[in-house]
Each structure stands twice: as structure tokens, then as C-alpha cells.
Amino acid sequence: MVMRRVVVTGMGAVSPYGQGVDLLNDSLMAGKSGITECPELTAMDGVRSHVAGMVKNIDPKTVPRKYRRSMSSMSIFSVIACQEAIESSGLSPDCCSSEDMGIVLGSTITSTDTFINFFDDYFVKKNMENMRSTLFFKLMNHSCAFNVSQVLGIKGRVIAPSAACSTGCQSVGIGYEMIAFGKQDYMLCGGADEFHPLTTMSFDLINAASTGYNSSPSKTPKPFDRDRDGMVCSEGCGILLLESLESAKARGADILAEVVGFSSTSNPENIANPNAESLIPCMKRALSDAGLEPGDIDYVNAHATGTVQGDIEECNAVFEVFGGDTPVSSLKGHLGHTMAASGSLELIASINMMRKKTVIPTLNLENIDDLCKKLFLLQNTEEIEIEYLLKNNFALGGVNSSLILRSYKE
């Protein structure tokens, strides 16, 4: 079987900065933080982390009520991002009208706010007479994917992987494989999540959330930094539109990058703590999938959330695979951890870095942890020619993923 080459021709983003890929990229390049104080966390007894990266300036009413009635906010983010991805790809709005266009889009959990509303009726009021007909649609695990497919009229595959922080990266990898194998011609790929204090509280409980910067939110998280104290939960949606190279060339599309390698592996030893031993084969298998050697990679966009243990394990793994000369940075210092959206949002930013030949350093990395110093961790913006980059994402539950992009050349 001949594998088709797969390229990225469209992107869409909803991030803690707001709506749009340009806003995401400009804010990252300018070194802006998307993290603010979260009043809901501050008001809650027993929660030590009071910061989050929440989406701003979105108008849900841009989605018609007929569709919006079955959506929680993560589906609204998804629709907005997918519409931008299609528009930026130059495909006509009727591109979804055949079974050749599919979508692979997942989230970490379902809509907690919707569940709370349901359980308020169920447990507190003990009265279900107000339950709306579309409530369950907001709670289904494939809510983002099917809601987008309804709005856009997608007739191909609708797939909703759920692998927490690996979801976005996995989705792009799955879409890449489907197009490479000729099963779909176009795929909207990514992850989405909406913020709820439950997520922060869960990480706070296992001592993985940042608690020491509540009065200076923009100073956290601090991936790789000596004084990092945990991750910051955020929300958003990142979408990459993938298609076959031959399709993109035939229609004269602006090709943003090529997807050349993907791997996803599991660490069955621990549900919460990543370890280098499981991350190394994930990156190596992605390299093998792409037919590359470690020395071919010009930049690693790390998962690095700012947790004490996770950052060190990723450093050890990246050093083992690439040595200490490959530039590495994490975007979590800017965005916090956008969970299921993190892989795809950070891929969008990585593609921009590749195209601008400018690599963004890790925000809030002031004093590199001694245990991370063996890597070439960027603290300043650097002009770097990137032919190949590798993106990592590692999730609770032990799901690892690595994806390799190539700067497109004929």
C-alpha cells in the first residue's frame, strides 16, 4: 500500500488569549501570559491553587441557537476553531458535503457545569421537571465532535478520542494516519476542553497544581524552573485541518507544514506520574515512523507543564533521545495547560515558529532547575531554521504521544 503524504492547510484556535490563530501566535511571540486569578477557585475552601487560563471574549451567539442548544462551552470553542480552520484553508464552505471530510476531536472530560446543573435538580431540588431535551447531548463523550459535524455538515468519520492531555496530539496523529492510508481526504483534528475548578482541584489534591503564585498569576506555571510548583489548568480548542499533499497541491493551497511521524504509547506503571522509561520509546517510535534520526530534529516542543516530577522525567527522556544540543521549550508558561487542547494549540504555535524561523522560549523560566540543565532550554527568543520539529504530550492515565512536523518543501 502506498502511503499518501499528509499536510496541514488550515488552523483554528480558541485559547486563553481569545479567538483566533493570529491572536494566539502574536500573544505567544510577545511573551504574554494567559493566566489570571480565578475567583471561583479563590472562593472555595480547601483549594490552594487560585489561578487559571480562561478563554476571553468569545460570543457564543455566533453559533445559531438550533446548534448551540446541545453545546457546552467546549463545543462552542470547537465550532469557532473549526470554522477558522476551514476558512484559512481556502476550502469552500461546502467542502464538508461529501464523506471525504471527517473530524477527530476529543476532550478530557465532559461538561462539568452541565453535570452540576443536572445534579442540582436531581439531588438538591429532587425535581427533574426542568430538564431540557438537549442536556444529554452536552454530556456525551463525543459532544465536541458531533456538534461540529452538525454545524458544518460533516458527513465523513466522526471520531472522539479521549486521552486527557494527549488528546489533541493523538487526534492529529489519528487524522494523519487516516489520510495517509487513504481512508479520508480531509480531517479536522484537535482537542478541546472547558475550564472547571474540578480539574484544578484534582491536580491540587495530588500536589501537581501551582499554589505559590496566586497573587502574581502571570508568573506561573514555570516549566523547567527551579522554583516551579505545578501546573495551571486552562481551556480552549486547537484545530488543524489535514489533507493529502496531492489534494493540497491540486487546489493550490497554502501548505503550512507536513506531518511526517506519529507515535502513541502507554505507561502502564503509574496513572499519574510520567517516567522517562516510557517517554523515550514514544519519541523513538515517532522518529522511526518518520524515517528520521534524532539529529534530524531541530526543535522539541515539550509537554512540560511545570510539575516538579513531570518536567524532570521529560528532560531525562529528551536528553536520552536527542542529547543536549537540540533547542527545547514549552508553551505552558504562556498558556497554562489547556488539557485536551494543549497538543493541537501548541502544534499550531510550533508551525508558526517553523514558518517564522523564530522559536519562542519558555515563559517564566528564570532559573533553570539543576536537573534540567543538561538540555538546551531556550530562555530567549531565537532565530532557528526548523526543518523538523517534534511535539510531545503526556497524559494522566499513562498515555504518551509524540508527533513530528516537517517544514514543507516540494
Place this chain on the structure above:
Amino acid sequence: MTNDEIIRTINEALAREFELENDKMVPEATLFDALELDSLDMVDMVIVLENAFKFKITEEEEIRGIRTLGDIHSFVIKKSDQIRKESK
């Protein structure tokens, strides 16, 4: 509540729930075509009316015959009359 007050209450409740424009809220407006509602909305419409008028109509056979906004007005006015008479 007068009939005019009933009609106003219905229109306001449905406009709020389904984001309907006021100029479309005429008695002859068909629910599926003119107001672009569907079967799921009809389920929610019953809930909205029950909340607005504090009565139970989910099991009423007559609801299945409702086609226009005017049909809803007539149904609720009739139902309200019936409840008033029963309470005397």
C-alpha cells in the same frame, strides 16, 4: 390573568427560550416552518409553558395537535379557564 396577559406571557417565555424575534411572534406563525422549531424544541416548549403557568400539560393529548403560535395561545387560555373553573 387576562387573555392578553396570557398571550404576552407565552410570547415572552417562548421568545426567551428559543431566541425568537418579536416580529415573528404572530398567532398564525407555524412552529416548525415560521419559527423554525423542531421536535426537541416541542419537548422544551412544554417545560417552558409548565413553568410559566404552574400547570402540568405533558400528558395532554391536545398538545400533539398544536401547529401554530395561535394554537398555543388558545390551548393555554382554555387550560387556564378549566383550572379556574375547577378551583371554584
